[in-house]
Amino acid sequence: MVRAVVAGLDGSSESRAAVEWAAREGKMRGLPLKVVHVWEPVPEPMAQAPLLGAETQQHWSERIPREAVEGLRLRHPGIEITMQQSSGGAADTLVKAAADAELLALGSRGFSGIGGFMVGSVGLAVVAHAERPVVLVRAGEQAADEHQTDPAGIPSAATPYRPVVLGLDPGGPDDSLIEFAFDAAARRSAVLRVVHGWNLPPYYTYGLSVDPEYHDEIVRQQSAALSAALRPWRQKHPDIEVVEESRSGSGANHLVDASREASLVVVGRRIRRSPLGAHIGSVTHAVLHHATAPVVVVSHK
Known part of the structure; x- marks a missing residue:
């Protein structure tokens, strides 16, 4: 089985940077890229709020990852890109996705004005439990930065x-x-x-x-x-x-x-x-x- 480079996407700028990094890494390794989008269901009381109705949920669970993958395919021709959408706990889903991956890329928010990352609970949980290499990429990371x-x-x-x-x-x-x-x-x-x-x-x-x-x-x-x-x-x-x-x-x-x-x-x-x-x-x-x-x-x- 050919292992893929896997990247977690939640729509944030840091996860978009991680997906871009993963696409470059996949091309470098001659491997496909799999983008994993995890949607954590909104609690029922919040789901009834006007701004968190069915249309908003559909936007986050379908439109954002679809558009992200379409953009990746345009920017990185020649690399096979697939998308996996899952519902549930983000950390558990990403750890499972990493099990069969060549490596897993995640976004990490950069501190404003100072160098470094702000590693959230999901990122730390995945790093602590995944048994395949996990890469953390700052928001705004560009190819030229390397x-x-x-x-x-x-x-x-x-x-x-x-x-x-x-x-x-x-x-x-x-x-x-x-x-x-x-x-x-x-x-x-x-x-x-x-x-x-x-x-x-x-x-x-x-x-x-x-x-x-x-x-x-x-x-x-x-x-x-x-x-x-x-x-x-x-x-x-x-x-x-x-x-x-x-x-x-x-x-x-x-x-x-x-x-x-x-x-x-x-x-x-x-x-x-x-x-x-x-x-x-x-x-x-x-x-x-x-x-x-x-x-x-x-x-x-």
Whole structure:
């Protein structure tokens, strides 16, 4: 079975940006695009209100997704685009749609005046439960935003892609996470920038260490661990330029900084099936809320 790139659409500007991103990604991968529109029924008392009658419900459940798909087909000829309409809980429906997807794209509202996302409850729930890669795309994201600037200093789709950024913990690297990042960089002919943040021993925080040689040894050990984790992947993908960055400090902060010059940020989420529910992880959660480029979360064991 051929997996499709799937995008969630609810009519908002952020979901429209996600659908456009998904169409470009589908074309890049040679895969069809499936647009999933979820309509959550209006409670009966509200449905009786003059502005929320049958005509309005029909508009949201039929006209908006139909027109969106028609526009996509005009803007992205050559890619097969289908639409799925469902009624019910948005998060559950999107998690089910992601199960058979190559990846799922969702919209995320951008903060006004500051870089970053505002990730809603539906987006967080899908990221926390989907076991296929989930991409969050800001409202207003354009194709040119993924590219480097032209001689006039303006991002342009005619210039090369910006780097793909991968957040990696060399202490427990996962093959699916690394493979996704290398594949994304290869498809974009982009540099892969691998970012690893680590913390010094607590006594450094309080200025109690006066041994610069020991500090330098920690730096060397962390850099060597990152290089060792990436060595087999460099050999597997010799045509990809890889930049390794192993620095002390918050991994989340380093990734957010790197996102300002990225076409895509790739982070991981460990799958944990427990009675207490799924978790995203503190670094991934921070990156989702503050990165300024599309963020893909790759679930792994």
